[in-house]
Amino acid sequence: MEQAAKRTRAFIALWTTLVLVVIYLPIACGALASLSKGRYFGFPIKQFSGEWWEKTASSIEIGMLTRTSFAVALTVTVLSVAIAFFGALAFARYDWKGRRLFQKLILLPIFFPQPVLGLALLLWFSALGIQTSWLTAVFAHLVWIVPVVTLVISIQVYGFDPTLEEAAFDLGCSRWQVFREVTLPLLWPGVWSGMLFAFLLSWGNFPLSLYTAGADSTIPKWLYAKMVAGYTPMVPALGTMSTLGAALALGLGGAILYLYRRRQMR
């Protein structure tokens, strides 16, 4: 019995490690390709060089893409957290008539294929006569990201004790005071995680940006265009940079959350 449990444990640890290695393998391959000298990729790499990183970093076109990607991701973060915060209260906190239906409706965009959603939005914008640009891409991202962020914040809301709000009301706080002094601080970790999710999902999104950003290009959109036609080692270089940027954002965001939780514990 004991022996069998040990074997299961070893198998699961090994399996998880193996799957993780496979998951990060292509990302590592991209990094290798970006660091090899010469126009075409060949393995084993004959000579390493940082030339493609330099060229990518100094390219004006890529600087513009990066700024667009940032503008989209930041706008999406702010708007989606503001909308999803109330969405999460409706999802998990209040008992109201349409709640069950709301809970299910809000999941539908997550369960919808993104390329088709992007095309549907493109068609809708054109029917309304709206010119597509990075602003319409923000709107498209919101349709998909707000439901995700709502779920992320909801998980925090479930662990929230509504009687604390009531107590504050009874002690004479105004609605705004209760919100600022009780509700928001208690839900803050969920809001922060929601912000991280919103930023990172928008940063890496491709299918929605492809159809709804119009003439504006984001990093994933540019990478795809170059993959299909006209490969240059700048593709893996920019891909790797974008991945490292996301990892940095996740690491910083996670560290802040961790420190905040630790301070709350004390």
Place this chain on the structure above:
Amino acid sequence: MALPLPKAGTRAALPVAILLLLGFIAPLAAIIAYSFATPRSFDVFSSFTLENYAGLFDPGNTVWLSFLWSGFFAVATVVLLAIIAYPIAYGMNRLFGRWSSLVSILFVFPLFVSENVRLYGWVLFFIKNGVLDGSLKAAGLEGGPDLLFTPPMILAGMVYTYLPFMLFPMTLGLAMVPRDLVDAARDLGAGRLQTWREVELPLAMPGILIGMLLTFVLGIGAVAEAKVLGGQSVIVIAHDIEIAFTYSQNWPLGSALAVILTLFIGALTLAVFGKLDLDRLLGRR
């Protein structure tokens, strides 16, 4: 737990409801309207015809093949992912302890890297003179297998991309199994397999079901894998829709295809959602 504040709940739901009305329901309505327009035209609302649908059900049209491929890929992805993710989800709940948050972060992170970048990494791995082929040749062997741009490669790419969407709902589901219940079953003399089949699996089912639905739906609408890893070997349904909208500029036809796909996904999703209690699944933490 929740307070009886009907007005506050409705008000809090309003911003999301407006967003989804304008950004989800309305575009779907636009697609439905377009699917009845004259083929190859942009005369939405001014023409009504069933030609687009009739064309799709014409036996001479090979679009059903795309549906079949997409359905096959989606089912295979679900089955493979259920097998791959189950041991990991089990480990996250029972074995990894304080490591489990690190393991979850490692599994979440790839979601934030554009799927193009990750799939392209596989191209670099499998391509001629790529990482695999080059390493094998350097070791004096034959060179790598020619997997790139074949259907099995597309399937592998889908399994790879959608792993987190199976893993996390499954982990939530397994967290719903109370340990004492498993112990009780064992104490009463149930074998390992019996405990799993009659206690663990049914209790974890809501989470597993969500994972399966999510990966199936994402799989049937997937297109990046077939384009990046599959070359032109297989046209999946979402690719057909894209072609209709872009190269052939036949928006009504693309809309009709999208409507059929949406109806299928919608019916399936609502059927599964009817059986779920989301409060229980997300609230237990």
